Amino acid sequence: MTIDLEALYTDLHRHPELSFQETRTAGVIAKHLTEMGIQFEEGIGKTGIASIIRNGEGPVVWLRADMDALPVPEQTGLDYASTARGTDPAGLDVPVMHACGHDMHVTALLGALERLVNTKDEWSGTIVAVFQPAEEYGAGSQAMIADGVLDRFPKPDIVLGQHVTPLPAGTIGVRSGTQMAASDGLTVTLLGRGGHGSRPHSTIDPVVMAAATVMRLQTIVSREVNPKDVAVVTVGSIHAGLKNNIIPAEAKLELSLRYPDDEARARVMEKVERVVRAEADASGAEQAPVITVDHSLPPTINDVDATARLSAAFDRVLGQGTVMDPGMFTGSEDVSWFARDSGAPLVFWFWGGIDPAAYKAAEDAGTLERDIPTNHSPFFAPVIHPTLEIGVDALVTAAREFLA
CATH class of the missing domain: 3.30.70.360 (Alpha-Beta Plaits)
Incomplete structure (x- = not known):
């Protein structure tokens, strides 16, 4: 069975959930993992999921996607825009939107797992795919670690993750050293x-x-x-x-x-x-x-050697010139706790979700900050294509680069 990634993405976008409340999202993930025959555990760190694909001898590669949404009223005007509401930690009724693209992260990881399962004759090793709650609170990764995810699953030889961002679709942004503050x-x-x-x-x-x-x-x-x-x-x-x-x-x-x-x-x-x-x-x-x-939250620090190796792989597989250095982002992430607590290297990259023509027009006009919505904006919504395809390709490329 092939996952309809566009339908999956628009469904997740319509049904966002706040941090530590991602029960429907976890259910959708569990359904697809079950259909792919992938072993998994639910309820780790309250609503997190960790899954494992064992395929012979080789390195252990962790792939991570976050899945929570934000208390933001969506104003994109899309036909699949969210009208959902939720209850925040203060007990207030709030609008809820995937204003940071975590719905795209989940969809890309499920698409990558499907491809990796279908090509098991081409690689060997172990993949642990982590669907993490509550990144927006900076608490989800530590909640999963406190719940024993590093003990219940093979410890990583490398941790890999990605984030959709307002770069042109088709580009990858990654740098060695401090990637996020x-x-x-x-x-x-x-x-x-x-x-x-x-x-x-x-x-x-x-x-x-x-x-x-x-x-x-x-x-x-x-x-x-x-x-x-x-x-x-x-x-x-x-x-x-x-x-x-x-x-x-x-x-x-x-x-x-x-x-x-x-x-x-x-x-x-x-x-x-x-x-x-x-x-x-x-x-x-x-x-x-x-x-x-x-x-x-600690800084997100990319391993120098692993980043150089992965950047070369991205250029080789996705096309020369795909990779750019976006500079250090002053945003923060909690993905690095998985690498820090396990002693593994980390590579965390960004991939573009903005229509390239719209991005170029705004860049030429000097109006990028006004005309291109950023993460957490009520107008932020990645273009579905080729964002989805690049997100899947990047994760598959990264996993296979570090697997045997």
Whole structure:
């Protein structure tokens, strides 16, 4: 039986699920693995799946795809656009969309497994295919590891993964060394003293404290980080108050920090903490702010030798000039935990999902950032072809390059 990859992709796109809630998605994956005769285990790290293909002696190659979606209202206008809704960790009803392309990742991996199963006479070794939940929380890989995936399945000789991104369809972006930044997610709780909106002098206003903190945080990268270095400080969420005539007792900020290495992390974290505490002091806060690290992700570092070998294989199989160096991405990933905890090398690459003509037109006009939607945008949706075909070809090429 041959998988209809386009139908599979559009079905997954219509039915996105939030992190650690990917039960329908896992069911679709399990159905296809069963039809292909591939052994697998469900419910690893809550909703994850790991499958195994044993085919004689040889290396153990891990292939990974993530499968969760985002609380984003889809605005692509596609006839297979998502209208799904879900419940976020705070209990709020939210729109849900595959705004990061994880539906494409799942589809490409299933298509690659089908081809590898059908060509078992051409390779030998062991393939472990991991369908990981909750990448968007930076928690899914560690949840699977904590649930014993590295003990229940053969440990990898190499970990391979890919991510669809706003590059022209038909291209592969990969580089040796740091491919993606390290990151931390912080929640900052600023503690004031609430009261009536008509008597601000009797309060310590956390809304004003939050506003001052947000603005001062912007100076860390612009004034305290060397322009030659990479760092990002983003305040992605601010919550305070319930009514216009009540000054609340607290305000919460949610921050996303990015850096290339642990040394830069230490420097930026120190500066963020200093600014937060100083603004609280400047506001006369009677209680120190509370800073909580919600998640911490290491940099995604590609093995130098394995990356060179795979880049040559991509050019050989997919065509000379397919591979480009996209530079370091300031986005972050949790795929590297599989490699770090097992001691295996990692190669993680990007593949393009944007119509090449549209990309070229925007590039020529200097409007790439305006006209080409990026991951996490409500308008982000890869063109199905040739994105699907390249995604499958890349995974098959990568697996076979490291198998016997």
